[in-house]
Each structure stands twice: as C-alpha cells, then as structure tokens.
Amino acid sequence: MSDLFCGIDFGTSNSTVSLADRDKSWLIPLEGDEVTLPSAVFWEADGAPPQFGRAAIAAYVSGEDGRLMRGLKSTLGSSLIDERTAVGGRSVSFVDVLSRFFGQMRHKLDAATDGVTRVVLGRPVHFVDDDADADAKAQAVLEKIARSHGFKDVLFQYEPIAAALQYEQSVQAEELVLIVDVGGGTSDFSVVRVSPQRARVADRAADILANDGIRVGGTDFDRLLSLTEVMPHLGYLSPTGHGKAVMPRHYYLDLATWHRINFLYTQRVAVDLKALAAVADRPELVERMLRVVAGRQGHALAMAVEAAKIALSQDDSTRITLKDLAGGPNPVIRREAFEAAVAAPVDRIRTRIGMVLAAAGVKADQIGTVFMTGGSSGLPVLHRAVAAALPGVSIATGDMLGSVGAGLALDARRRFA
Numbered sequence: 001m002s003d004l005f006c007g008i009d010f011g012t013s014n015s016t017v018s019l020a021d022r023d024k025s026w027l028i029p030l031e032g033d034e035v036t037l038p039s040a041v042f043w044e045a046d047g048a049p050p051q052f053g054r055a056a057i058a059a060y061v062s063g064e065d066g067r068l069m070r071g072l073k074s075t076l077g078s079s080l081i082d083e084r085t086a087v088g089g090r091s092v093s094f095v096d097v098l099s100r101f102f103g104q105m106r107h108k109l110d111a112a113t114d115g116v117t118r119v120v121l122g123r124p125v126h127f128v129d130d131d132a133d134a135d136a137k138a139q140a141v142l143e144k145i146a147r148s149h150g151f152k153d154v155l156f157q158y159e160p161i162a163a164a165l166q167y168e169q170s171v172q173a174e175e176l177v178l179i180v181d182v183g184g185g186t187s188d189f190s191v192v193r194v195s196p197q198r199a200r201v202a203d204r205a206a207d208i209l210a211n212d213g214i215r216v217g218g219t220d221f222d223r224l225l226s227l228t229e230v231m232p233h234l235g236y237l238s239p240t241g242h243g244k245a246v247m248p249r250h251y252y253l254d255l256a257t258w259h260r261i262n263f264l265y266t267q268r269v270a271v272d273l274k275a276l277a278a279v280a281d282r283p284e285l286v287e288r289m290l291r292v293v294a295g296r297q298g299h300a301l302a303m304a305v306e307a308a309k310i311a312l313s314q315d316d317s318t319r320i321t322l323k324d325l326a327g328g329p330n331p332v333i334r335r336e337a338f339e340a341a342v343a344a345p346v347d348r349i350r351t352r353i354g355m356v357l358a359a360a361g362v363k364a365d366q367i368g369t370v371f372m373t374g375g376s377s378g379l380p381v382l383h384r385a386v387a388a389a390l391p392g393v394s395i396a397t398g399d400m401l402g403s404v405g406a407g408l409a410l411d412a413r414r415r416f417a
Contacts (some may be wrong), residue, residue, distance in 0.1 A: 004113055005416055007162070007408025009122040010142070011072040011094075012184030013218060015039050016104050018404030019113065025166075025409040027402050028112040030105065031055065036106075036401050039184075040070040041101050043087035050087075052104045060299060068299050071219055071258040074100055074185050077127035079136035080259065099145045106149040118153040120412040122404050123145060124186035125158050125213030155415060157213055159183070160190035162407030166397060167371045168194040175368030176209070178393075180353070180386060181404065182374040184247050187349050188213035191360035191367070202414055210360035214352055216345045218309075218376035219258060221338075226256035226305045228341040229333045234292065234326060235285035240276065247276060247286065255289075256305075262296035265345060269293060288326035297325045312338050313378050339381045350385045364390040371396050373403040 007018045007025075014036045018027050027035035031053045042056035044066040051059050060068035062384065067087050075081050084091045102297045109116060127138035140154060146154045160179040167177060174195035181188045190211035199205055236252040239245070251273065254260040263269075273293060278285040292301055304320050311318040317334045339346075357364060370386055370393055377400055386395060399406070 004116060005409055005412035006119045006155075007122070007405055007412050008119055008146075008152035009040055009159070009162070009408055010073060010102065010105075011122075011375070011401075011404075011406040012071055012186070014184075014401050015101075015105060015110075016402055017109050017118075018402075018405040018409035019330070019352045020409035020413045025406045025413075027405055028108060030108045030365060031239075032251045033184070037105065038070070039072050039101065039229075040068060041072070041097060043067045043069070043128075045089060047089050050100055052101060057303075060326065061303075062207075067262060069097060069259070069262075070299070070335065071184065072101055075221065077131075077134045078140060079130050081141060085262065093306065095141060095145070098141075099148060102153050103147050103149055117151055118155075118412065118416050119151045120155045120157050120162075120415065121409045122162055122408050123156045124157045124183070124215075125160065125190075125211050126186070126215060129215045153416070155412075157408060157411045158188065158190065158213075158406045159186075160211060160213075161192065161208060161271050161290050162405075162411055163186040163188060163371065163373045163398070163403045164192040164405045164407065165414075167396070168196075168199050170260065171195060174198070176362060176366055178367050178370045178372060178390065180355070180372045180374075180377065180382075181216050182349070182372070182376040182382060184219050184375055185215065185217040186213055187352070187374075188274065189353055189356045191356060191362060204414075208295045209362065209405060210356050212352055212356045212359065214348055216348055217374075218306075220256075220345050221342045221376065221379070222306050222309055223253075223256045224341045224345070225309055225333070225338050226302070227252065227339055229308075229331065230301070230305055230322070231256060231322060233285065233322060233329060233331060234289040234410075235282065238285050239281040240279050242281060251289070255292070255298050258299070258302050260301065264293050264298060267295055288322075288328070290328050295325075301325050309338065309379075311381060335380075346381055346385050347359060349382065350389050353386065353389045364393065369391050369394050371398060372401075373398050373400055375400055 005020045009016045030037035038052040040056040042051045042059045084093050128134040160181045164179045177355045181192045191209040193207040235247050273290050277283045280286045309319045312335045321330050
C-alpha cells in the first residue's frame with residue numbers, strides 16, 4: 001500500500017487530484033503540466049473514445065462533430081443522474097459519463113504513483129438544498145464511482161473544511177476563520193478554529209464551529225447573465241401574437257443552462273421554434289435563436305457568456321460576440337448590469353454567511369480572517385458582499401482552484417495515517 005495520501009476535488013467547473021506525504025501536499029498534473037482538469041468530456045460522433053478537459057473543449061471549439069458535456073457534477077442530486085443521453089451514436093447513463101471522467105483522474109493518479117487505494121473526496125456541504133435523501137444519494141453515487149475505479153477506502157470531507165486545512169498551513173497563531181468557498185455549482189461556508197498546534201490533532205470535530213452551504217455558484221451567475229444580457233437578443237421575453245403573449249421561457253432557460261443545452265437539439269424543438277418565429281412580433285430575434293440551435297452553437301454561446309463574466313471581474317465593461325453564433329449583434333455588457341443580474345444569489349450568500357456565524361455562536365468581529373476560495377470567489381461583487389457581512393475583517397484569498405484539493409490530501413493523511 002502506498003505511503004502517500006490522496007484527495008480528489010471533483011468540481012463543477014474544474015477538478016484536481018492531490019497527494020500528501022508526511023511533510024507536505026501537492027497537486028499532480030492532470031493535463032500536460034496543468035494541475036487542474038476542466039470538468040468536461042467530448043464524445044465524438046463516430047464513437048471514438050472521449051476526450052477530457054481542455055482537449056475536450058478544444059475539440060468542440062474546432063468544430064469536430066460530437067457532443068461536449070460540462071458541469072458534470074451538477075447532475076449529482078438532480079433527476080438527470082437516473083437518465084440516459086445520446087453520445088457518440090449510442091445511449092449512455094449520466095453515471096457512466098461521470099465515471100469516465102473520474103476514470104481519467106484515476107489514470108493520471110496511477111501515472112504519478114502506484115498503489116493508492118484510499119482517498120478522501122471533497123463534497124459540498126449540500127449537494128441539494130433542503131433534501132436530505134437526494135443529498136445522500138448524490139454522495140452514494142460518487143462513492144460507488146470511486147470504488148469502481150479501485151479505491152477501497154473512501155471517505156468524504158466538506159470542501160470548505162478542506163480549504164481550512166490548507167489555509168491552516170500558513171497561520172502563525174490561533175484564530176477563527178470563516179471559509180467562503182464559491183465554486184461552479186455550490187457555495188459553502190464554515191467557521192473553523194485553526195492554529196499551528198491544532199493542525200497536528202487527529203480529531204478536529206471540536207474546531208468546526210458551524211458549516212452550511214447552498215446550491216449557488218458560478219454556473220448560476222453565468223445563467224443569469226445570459227438571461228438578462230444575451231437571451232433578449234435571441235427573443236427571450238419578446239412579444240408574440242401582436243403583444244398578446246411572449247416567447248416561451250423554457251427554451252431560453254435550457255440554452256442558458258449548460259447541462260440542459262443538448263435537450264434543444266431535437267427535431268421537435270426545431271419545429272416549435274419555426275412555428276413561434278411565424279407568430280413572433282420580432283421574428284428576426286427568434287431567427288437568431290433558431291440559428292444557434294440549428295448550428296448546435298449553444299455551448300459556444302455559454303462559453304462566450306462565461307468569458308464575459310470573467311472579463312467583468314477586471315473590467316468595467318466587455319463585448320460579447322454574437323454575430324458569428326447568432327447573426328448579431330455584438331452587445332456591450334457592463335459590470336453594473338451583471339451585478340444587478342446576480343443580486344439575488346449574492347444576497348442569498350450574504351444571508352447564509354450571517355446564518356453560519358449565528359450557528360457558530362460568534363459575532364463578525366470575532367472572526368480573524370475570511371479565507372475565500374473557489375473558482376468564482378474572485379468576483380468583486382462577492383468580495384463586497386463578504387466585506388459588508390464582516391466589516392473590518394481581513395479577507396485572504398488562496399489558490400482559487402487548488403486550495404480544496406490540497407486540503408483534501410492533508411485530511412487523508414490525518415484520517416488514514
């Protein structure tokens with residue numbers, strides 16, 4: 001049995017595999033020299049073996065005939081996990097899709113070291129909000145997949161706790177830390193007591209004062225940005241029948257939701273959209289929607305929206321190119337418009353932070369540091385929300401994509417040693 005300890009962070013947007021020995025932890029390369037693997041699978045239409053990560057996205061963008069699937073983790077806890085879908089000319093279950101991606105990470109782990117059969121897997125505090133049975137089922141599916149790939153001992157750790165363990169490696173004195181982990185699909189929060197001395201203690205249960213989470217993350221911000229700033233150019237909420245009705249919303253909701261885009265690529269949807277264009281007051285807008293669906297450009301559009309969101313983390317405005325995908329226009333999106341679009345989920349995050357502090361029995365000024373991690377944690381609107389919830393408290397940021405993974409390996413060392 002290997003004397004290395006393994007942690008796997010299977011994320012909605014990106015995934016990592018980490019190892020730890022007696023002295024340190026590190027992330028292993030998963031794609032070339034990159035230690036992160038975008039959680040994406042591309043299935044070629046001719047039935048060739050799937051491609052993963054950046055290679056999957058590149059194959060799709062280059063125009064290869066096939067199907068790109070991202071946001072795989074979002075299927076855990078949803079009704080989709082029990083369904084099948086068409087890929088590469090055949091029908092596969094969503095569990096099989098998840099397993100193929102997980103198997104790629106296992107393959108890279110085996111290339112880095114032999115004999116690892118014990119693992120700590122990261123999980124959000126809640127895969128599903130307010131549904132304990134669905135939450136337990138989501139974890140059980142992920143555990144079954146891990147065991148099918150040779151892991152005999154499988155434990156789980158909440159992702160914000162893993163981030164706390166990684167952050168603890170840098171602290172010089174005891175303090176209370178609020179971990180804010182905003183990922184692609186979920187936002188998790190934990191109040192944890194950390195210190196150099198506590199880091200050596202095997203049982204840390206007493207140091208976790210409270211944790212909670214909600215199913216809100218970067219993909220929700222993408223969806224809301226798309227619906228408010230992009231989909232109206234494709235006919236979303238535009239009038240039909242001389243103002244007597246509006247375009248059905250569900251087509252646009254599917255187009256703005258990554259793991260539902262492929263449901264639009266059917267003959268029935270094409271017929272429905274053509275019929276709607278005939279009665280639309282602005283048929284040229286619905287024609288753009290038709291062009292996106294007929295050309296199977298939904299995922300390219302979603303990537304353009306995501307890129308705009310990322311750009312707005314640094315810039316006050318950005319332009320999203322719709323002409324090549326939908327026939328125009330190329331609208332400018334401003335940061336204030338994005339922040340208005342995501343005001344509701346940001347408010348949910350701010351409210352949940354207050355609830356976690358209350359559950360921990362601490363006031364905001366008792367928190368020494370807020371440690372923000374996760375792929376969406378760099379958004380200025382989130383930093384302002386956290387600062388408003390904990391005025392005057394220092395906000396630290398770590399490796400946005402690697403903090404949880406590194407902490408999971410440390411947790412594996414603590415629990416398996």
